[in-house]
Amino acid sequence: MNTIINYLDNMFASLPKTEQIQKLKEEMLVNMEDKYNELKNEGKSENEAIGIVISEFGSLEELINEFNIDLEAKESSLQTLDEKEVNDYIETSKKSGNLIGIGVGLCISGAALLILMTQLVEGGVINGLSESVGDMIGLIPLFILVAIAVGMFIYAGTMMDRFNYMDQGFELSTAQRATIKNANDSFRRTYTRSIIVGVMLCILSPIILITTEAINENASNYGVIVLLGMVAIAVYIFVYFGKINETYKKLLKIDEYAHSSKARKKEDKVIGAVASIVWPLAVCIFLISGLIYHQWHINWIIFPITGLVFAMFSGVYSILKKDEK
Structure with missing residues (x-):
């Protein structure tokens, strides 16, 4: 070749x-x-x-x-990426996806630890603590893990900042494009398998909850913890392998990356603005329902519901914007 x-x-x-x-x-x-x-x-x-x-x-x-090509047309002023830039971008994207995936998993694990601490207090495993004190102690690992996760998110973002110039447009040499296309074709099987595994974990996770619920009500809380653990693994898989898939699509300018960077950045800005409102609101509802009404055993469902609603919004908004182009 x-x-x-x-x-x-x-x-x-x-x-x-x-x-x-x-x-x-x-x-x-x-x-x-x-x-x-x-x-x-x-x-x-x-x-x-x-x-x-x-x-x-x-x-x-x-x-x-x-093909009726005009040889007098103006030459493209877009920067041509060299091999080192392309390789750096791919490797940095993988590291960024890994950090974000771990960070999201830590947030979910923090909620699981909070529920575990509450259950240990209510079940009498830890004696001498009231429910409110148990709740407050359970919040400590939650906030610590969330703080670590936020640090990971910020660091992952700064890692990718040096590639912002690519949003202005870029070109690849014929050899580079062929190499990346082959790498993407090889990755497709891995990506498909990872998505299958993640979806299976999400589908199977409620079985643990249903099984423990059948045993007794207290056991169901431990079922929730296992469920959240399975979801955390699934989310990591989606984020990490999704980031790699997004990287190849951006380099090859396929799917949504075939559109102009200006239109795509506007779309991302709207979705990001909605996310900055929806997710903090979900956290507030989660904390209020837990600290005031002691609904830790059920209020975890706020996050899956928020995730589904936000995903529906993002998908519908993206489709509508594409129809306008």
Whole structure:
């Protein structure tokens, strides 16, 4: 494949680096790669496959005339990312996704520890403490874990700040795009499996709650703790592997990243503004219902409901904005 990539680079070297030319080059690479793989599967040697592929795609002049490409168009002023920048962006995105995933898991674990402490006090495992004191003690690990999580979120954000220039637009060389596309194709199977595992954990987690509820009411509280633990693992999987998937999509400019960065940033700003209101409100309701009304055994459901409602809003808003484009 490197021979084909070098062939294309040499073929297009003398042409202006316009958006039309770059698009034609990328389409040719995809078609030539498909044909090359097809010939290899038929038993052709590498040299035979490359020779047939190059000979079948005609001259560059014919392709320019066929696609009616304007050679006088203004060249693209977008920055071309080098290999080091691309690799740094991918690795930093993975680290950022890992930190965010762990941070979210710590927040959920804090709620689980709070419920555990309350249950230990109410069940008499820890003697000499009133329910209110048990609640206050349970809040300590919750706030500590949330504080650590917030620190992780901030650090993860600062790690990605140095790549903000990419929001203004960028280009990839033909070889880089081919390499990233192959990496993305290989990652698709891992991503699909991770999503399946995460969804299965979310679906199976209520079984623990139902089983413990059938035993007795006190045991059901421990079921909630196990449920939250399974959800924390699922959320980590969604965040970490979702971040990697988002990274490849941004580099390859597919799906939502095919739209202009200005429109996408406006969309993200609206969703972020709603999130800054909805989630703190959910936390306030959680704390009030627990500290004042002692509903720790059931108020954990506030967060899954908030998550579902917010996900519905984000999805509907994104779809509506895409329809306007």
